[in-house]
Amino acid sequence: MPRPSILNSIERKFILLIGDLGIVLLALNVFVNSAIDAEFISMRLKIGVFTFGIFVYLSLAYILEFYSLEKVSRRRNIVAQSIYVTGLFVFLVFIFSVLIFDASFWRIPLLSFLLLTPVQIGGWRLLFRNIFAVIPDSKNVLYIYDAHTFGSLREDIAIINGNEIKTFHKVKLTYSIEQDSSINKKFFLSAAGKIDTFIINTRNYNELPSDLEKLMLRSIVKGKEVISFTSFYENTYEAMPIRSHNDSFYELLQLRNRKIRYLQLIFSFVMNFLLSLFVGLIFVLSIPFVFIGNLLFNKGPMFYTQKRVGLYGEEFKIYKFRSMVIDAEKEGAKMASSGDSRITPFGKVLRLFRIDELPQIISVIKGDMQFIGPRPERKVFVKEISKLTPYYNVRHLIRPGITGWAQVKFKYGQNLEDSVKKLEYDFYYIKNKSITLDLRIVLKTVTTVLFSRGI
Incomplete structure (x- = not known):
């Protein structure tokens, strides 16, 4: 007797997405046509709210991993995840309507939109979970x-x-x-x-x-x-x-795709330019606060520099706010770990919010780094990792980055074995580099910073 048809993960995610979008569109319709006072309703408002709402929902769903089937399969995660993702979505739509269109609202339909939408999403996801719990998934x-x-x-x-x-x-x-x-x-x-x-x-x-x-x-x-x-x-x-x-x-051997992709080059240039302006501004604004914090709680130089291996194996200087004690490597080079005793109390704060990484914008401006690419490593560790795998130097085919696929997909790297594991993700990025993958990394980096994941 033949086995029943098995839906793969993409098909299951698509069904879940269709159900979610149906509820989201109905909720937005109630919000626009019932919750907002009629004198404020216009075609411009309708298009604006629907466009913003769908964009915000999809962005939140991706950043907060709303379509992880592992999380959906666990009953205890469904309700909590539905409440904070959908709750954040309805709140942002409400704020957008107030700030952009200065709309006023009817209370009952507004409360229905704000409170019932998360409940409806949670109910649909529980139904989805229970239906597919009895259908073969492997x-x-x-x-x-x-x-x-x-x-x-x-x-x-x-x-x-x-x-x-x-x-x-x-x-x-x-x-x-x-x-x-x-x-x-x-x-x-x-x-x-x-x-x-x-x-x-x-x-x-x-x-x-x-x-x-x-x-x-x-x-x-x-x-x-x-x-x-x-x-x-x-x-x-x-x-x-x-x-x-x-x-x-x-x-x-096929990692180096020599096809010229002009759209990819233009996208990378524009993204690096815009992010340089944005991160550069944050870097400049952070300097006074780091200076004062460093003066009070982390006495010593505010910056430190290190040589890292970059494009084609050439070394360059990387810049960071100092987060460790001054003589952190008096006993020799050592990889940082999540509970490293060399990290100062103020340094822990800098690392928690990734503030220590901001000065790397200098390396981006100089052209030694870009925003997305394999993280640059020190030469001493490059030599050690190369002994474990002969492929390591392949990652130097492209310019190193501040963030990368390995950083958003793998845990905090604490040893050489973790570096080898991260190499698998670096190779995947080099082989499959595209605008879509770069955008995924940018969005995943937001999650990494919000939840203190990665390196």
Whole structure:
């Protein structure tokens, strides 16, 4: 008996989004046509409120991870998340209408918009969660490997099953191509009836048994997936599996896309220019406060400089507000950690709000850095990390950045192993660099700063 159709994560998110947008549009309609006094209603107001409302809702939903299926699957998160995301949305729409259109309101419809919208969103999401709780959400996987990947079999299966995020895949069968190439009929029947996805992690695809190839070809015709381990990892984790020694190596060779993308270049220039003005202004305004705080609670130089490795491996100076004790590295270079004893009390405040990072705008203006790119590292650590992975210097193909994909996707890096893990995200960014990805990083950086995540 065939398995029921399984909706993937994108399809589930789309259904959830459609339901949310339907409620949001109905709520905005009530707000415009019932809550606002009729003498203030105009076509300009309607267009303005609807446009602003949809933009604000989508922005908040992305920044606050409203469409994380892992959070939606947990009942205790649904109500709380619905209240603060939707509550913030209705409040901003109300303030926008008051400040821009100077509108006055009828109390009952206004309270209905402000209070019932979060309740309706929460109710719809609870319904969504309960409906999809009984529908299969994981695809059964046949994992195909060879002698080269046998040593990491458990780790690779854990990655497919989801040791960090929910992947919606579950390994049900494994098969080594070193086994007898004549696959028995029982295996065929078992695989054909239960498997939704074939994930291949072998060094040489030409060594796949012909019977297995035929099985996969028939499965493709039936709408099932056949993908490489690298493609699965990249699509699911939005990173490159640099520890894999198979097809991921050949993927890395394609990191340098030499197509000239003029729109991307123009966007990067405009974004760097605008953010330089904005961050530069904040930097200038912060100097008096940091100076006074440094004088009282963090005696010593206000700034410190360090040499970092940038584009094509060239060193440059990076500037920051000092957040550590003066002799922080008297015993040698050491990576900063979240509970580092070298950080002063005032330095903790600077780091909490990312104020210590503001002077890096100087490096952006000088052209040594840009706003989005791999974080620059010190030469001593570059040498150490390069011993762990031969691919590390590939990240120097592009100019380093103040923020990047690794910073918004991974935890606070505290050691060399964390740096290697972050490298997977840096490679993903280099390979998939685009306007859309840059915008995602900008929005995710807001979340990182708000909730003190990343580095």
